[in-house]
Amino acid sequence: EAQVTQNPRYLITVTGKKLTVTCSQNMNHEYMSWYRQDPGLGLRQIYYSMNVEVTDKGDVPEGYKVSRKEKRNFPLILESPSPNQTSLYFCASSVHGTEFNNEQFFGPGTRLTVL
Amino acid sequence: AQSVTQLGSHVSVSEGALVLLRCNYSSSVPPYLFWYVQYPNQGLQLLLKYTSAATLVKGINGFEAEFKKSETSFHLTKPSAHMSDAAEYFCAVSDLGMDSSYKLIFGSGTRLLVRP
Numbered sequence: 001e002a003q004v005t006q007n008p009r010y011l012i013t014v015t016g017k018k019l020t021v022t023c024s025q026n027m028n029h030e031y032m033s034w035y036r037q038d039p040g041l042g043l044r045q046i047y048y049s050m051n052v053e054v055t056d057k058g059d060v061p062e063g064y065k066v067s068r069k070e071k072r073n074f075p076l077i078l079e080s081p082s083p084n085q086t087s088l089y090f091c092a093s094s095v096h097g098t099e100f101n102n103e104q105f106f107g108p109g110t111r112l113t114v115l
Numbered sequence: 116a117q118s119v120t121q122l123g124s125h126v127s128v129s130e131g132a133l134v135l136l137r138c139n140y141s142s143s144v145p146p147y148l149f150w151y152v153q154y155p156n157q158g159l160q161l162l163l164k165y166t167s168a169a170t171l172v173k174g175i176n177g178f179e180a181e182f183k184k185s186e187t188s189f190h191l192t193k194p195s196a197h198m199s200d201a202a203e204y205f206c207a208v209s210d211l212g213m214d215s216s217y218k219l220i221f222g223s224g225t226r227l228l229v230r231p
Contacts, residue, residue, distance in 0.1 A: 004158070033218070040124065042205060042221035043159075050216055058218065090158055097216040101147055101166040101209070104219060106158035 002027045004107035006091050012113045013081055021076045021110050023091030031097035032074040033058070033104070034066065036087040043090065049074055050097045081114045088112075117142045117210045121222035129230045134178075134193040136225050138206030141187065147209035148189045149219065150180055154202045162204070165189060176200070201229045 004025045013019055025032065033048040035058075045058030049068040063085055065077040074093075078085060089110045094102040122137040140146050147166050151159040163174025170182045180191045191204060206222040 031216070035221075040223050042223045043219075044221075045218055048216070048218060050214070056214065056216075092159075097218075099217065101164060102217065103149075103161045103164070104159075106151075106160070108156070108158045 002105070004091055004093055004105050006089075006107040006110050008110060009108060010111050012115065014115050015082055016080050019078050019081060019112075021078075021089060021091075021112070023074045023076065023107060024072050025074075025091075025093040025105070026072065027093065027095075027105065028071065029093035029095055029105075030071070031095070031102070032068065032091065032093045034064070034074070034076050035090045035092065036060065036085075037090060037109075038087050046076070046089075048097065081112075083114045086112060086114050117146065117208045117220055119148075119206045119208050119220060119222040121204075121206050121225050123225055124223065125226045125228065127228040127230060128196045130198055131195050134191070134196045134200065134227065136191040136204050136206075136227065138180075138189045138191065138222060139187050140189060140206075140208050142208060146189075147217075148180075148182065149207045149209070150174065150178070150189075150191050151205045151207060151221075152202050153205065153224075159205065162191070196227075196229050198229050198231065201227055203227070 034046040035043040047066040049055045091107040092104040094104045118141045149164045150162040207219040
């Protein structure tokens, strides 16, 4: 089944404790992206990747890191999480990042709480 | 920069009634518009997309949207609501970045409640 998977689905952590949220897609997509969803703000892009070893900042990159060493994986790293990073996180992928009508496929989401 | 505005954070309808979810866009170039649906505890799923081929776009689950350039709108409708339509709906526009990549700009979302 074609899908985007994320782990963990739920995570409660404390301020300053490094964490990684994994994202993997099995559709051979070039483009991958991370979003955070907050009430009343919709989804905002954190980072994206056009292909392996090509990543760039989105609209809200502060406090996050990403890497794209393999085509299928795009982990999101919080080196020192803070309470304002409490949110619902989505990973998404699409065939290419250069086509305007590409559908993005979303993972099930990771609900992160930072105490 | 492009943007979308969704009027009404919550919309409540009776089962069988018309569903109308509003979306207005701001764009200096022909927009490429999408509607996504998010069911509880799930990721977003594409409902439909407008890419200038036709102004009336039909999507999944009986939803459709009409692109009106004069009104800069892309409202989502369904003639008869079903209980299973209860979800959050996001309008989005495809925005071209400096590196020739397209990203989605999302509206703030509208939660649809369907009353029995």
